[in-house]
């Protein structure tokens with residue numbers, strides 16, 4: 480699929496980090512872009528800076544996502560590309576013993592469910608709506624659209640405390656081929672990017688020693704990824720019509736250690 484002024488795209492989580500870099504790269508290619516994000520303040524700011532439109536959106540809600548798609552399509556037409564970056568996690572051991580008191584605590588079910596709802600269901604909610612919209616379009620070179628999801632290295636090797644995040648991201652990897660099969664007759668491709676560790680605002684509160692340790696964990700290049708490197712792959716997935724139903728690791732060969 481060509482990335483030029485004829486392309487309308489939606490990027491969830493587009494106000495920050497990997498999503499924002501993707502918004503900038505798509506805009507640099509001339510595409511019209513709608514940013515779907517929970518954060519109204521940064522969303523409006525980066526939309527003004529990049530020439531995208533901002534659609535305030537909570538991927539946890541059907542109603543909110545429907546409203547955001549309606550706003551985006553009214554402004555820039557039906558999207559042919561959706562990049563899902565909205566997500567996040569928590570770090571809670573499955574069960575642990577408090578060192579001081581000896582009290583045993585468990586991972587609260589509601590916090591486990593929240594991570595699945597945010598990452599897996601939130602991504603799927605946007606995919607279903609985007610695919611339905613793409614199905615109303617005439618194909619270009621047999622293709623109607625492309626969907627790009629974001630998993631994590633944690634889908635394969637989650638660290639301690641990441642049970643919910645690993646499960647949520649592994650589910651995104653797991654559903655990629657199935658959705659590609661579901662949408663194959665409609666000429667819609669689905670791919671997932673599985674990033675390693677990327678220096679984004681998600682790490683803004685990380686102490687320097689932690690960032691140093693993360694850099695050192697990457698075999699080569701020995702540093703955290705740049706959001707622009709994620710964006711570059713997202714755009715190649717949009718361009719390359721033979722990529723479908725697969726997950727690509729983007730991680731400098733990192734394999735996450737237990738902690």
Ligand SMILES: NC(=O)c1ccc[n+]([C@@H]2O[C@H](COP(=O)([O-])OP(=O)(O)OC[C@H]3O[C@@H](n4cnc5c(N)ncnc54)[C@H](O)[C@@H]3O)[C@@H](O)[C@H]2O)c1
Nearest residue numbers: 492495496497516517518537538565566631676677679681
């Ligand atoms: N940074 C990394 O090292 C890394 C590694 C692997 C995977 N990922 C994944 O990449 C994606 C982007 O991460 P990032 O590092 O750019 O994070 P980030 O915190 O910089 O950006 C995430 C964006 O998602 C938005 N968001 C959060 N909840 C939302 C909701 N309910 N509805 C709509 N928008 C919502 C936030 O407002 C924010 O703008 C996430 O899915 C994350 O799990 C990141």
